[in-house]
Amino acid sequence: MIAGAIYALVASGFSLIYSTNKFVHFAHGGVIALSAYFLFWLFSMLEISFFIATLLTVLFSALLGYLLNKFFYKPFRAKKASASILLVASIALLILLESIALLLFGADVKTINLIKTTQGMEIAGAIITPLQIAIVLVSVILFFSLYFFMKKTKIGKAMRAVADNKEVAEIIGISSEKIYSWSFIVGSAIAGVAAILISLEQNITPTIGTNLMIKGFTGAIIGGVGSVPGAILGSFLLGLVENFGIWFLPSGYKDAIAFILLFAFLLFRSQGILGIKYNQK
């Protein structure tokens, strides 16, 4: 459930960007990793109060997403690069961002000691810490606001229009470039929240982004590519399957379980749970 909530945050941001931009933004994981380190830097090294530090982190990740789109992906789009080129480019970008984090902060794990995670209460036989409840609450609130944002606001509606059919959206006067920017900003801000929550729950390592990204896109594909509610659903399912899986297999196999689930879905239901048929190219 906790894992699912964080995966769902990653997946919904990823899915939002995928639905409008139509390419796999792998470097989303890099945004998460850098945001987590940014929070660590603000909170543990500069000793800024936690509340302000989290706000700054979300701003930072949104800005990072915006800049990546503007200075990285936009030039590629201007050259009419195919989705595969963008995929390879974003993998390289992910490695680049992670290496920068590694260079700046070193390979040793960092922890943010805000709340004692050891104390917990027992609910239905499982030990749950207040932090974990907070994670689930924050995620649920965020999902609802995202839902209203997509359904009610002008930008949200325009995003869905571009995701549906870019050409038609442009005919009625929606600037697709502007929407790409917005989806990067919103998607990355959600990634920032995910980064905050994961860094409270776990240690920060340079590869944190890659690991979360695997889960994020697995969740997104299981749920149906380009469908944000699907991504959320898929991620919770993934979190659940993983945690049941480690009853049978050592916990190191978590990543493998995620992928076996992904294989199964791609084989039997490649459009995902809620997705419509993915049209190739």
Place this chain on the structure above:
Amino acid sequence: MIDAYFIHLLILIGIYLILAISLQLSLGYSGLLNLGHIAFFGIGAYAYAILALSGLSSIFCLLIAGVLSAFFGYLLSIPTNKLKGDYLALMSLGFSFVVYAVLLNWDQLTRGPLGLPGIPRPLIFGFDFSSNISFLVLVLIITLASYLFLHRLVKSLFGRALEATRDDELATRSLGKNTFRFKSISLIISAFFAGIAGSLFASYITFIDPSSFTFVNLIPLLLIVIIGGIASLPGTFLATVFIVLLPEFFRFVGLPSEILGPVRQIFYALALILIIYFKPRGFYGKINLE
């Protein structure tokens, strides 16, 4: 001393070349965005290491390593055959994560993160390849053989059919060709050679651990294939020499070892981004990555 270093570099170039040209077969000639190649390399390396450590003859280990990788190539080709582009890329990448997780966690077989030390150098038909110079000869022979084989293959009727499948799968299928079979055979052969490269790597370094087969190691490999040009074997050869030699300069600059790793990764990642931005066809490529 310089000679020993030179031999070391030549061996690395040979191993990387086998790996890169085999990736060319699946990525370049067949148009399969295969991001799981490093996993086949890992399977080959581990298969060789485990078999050789249990005292089996080297040539047998080498072949089994190749065949086992090829078998996994076949397994991967079953679910991925219908997929294209992004999905295939994600699946093959996913496959490499699964392989990595298994290598890391199957302690009884792979000793997990501790790795496998003391892998013996090959002894083939009574001929001992334990010194670096004789090992170089072995690597060169196998590299040359692989290069010639793949060269013949891509020029053959089968190679043409692969390229036709890559360029227009529907049209090829309507000519009555079984494109699924082509793609699957291409992946199998590609994986076989990656496995061979893996076993050479394992027996040369004599120690392997899962960290040599992670996702990060994919970047230089992709870089080689793209710089050399998609579907160009001579280009791949030049690119391999270039990419293996280039980071050696960092060693001479005298960076401390703890930042050498990240700097090298940044370098590879930046180079890959720049090359696909400015020259997505590479230097000798004929076609675009799609």
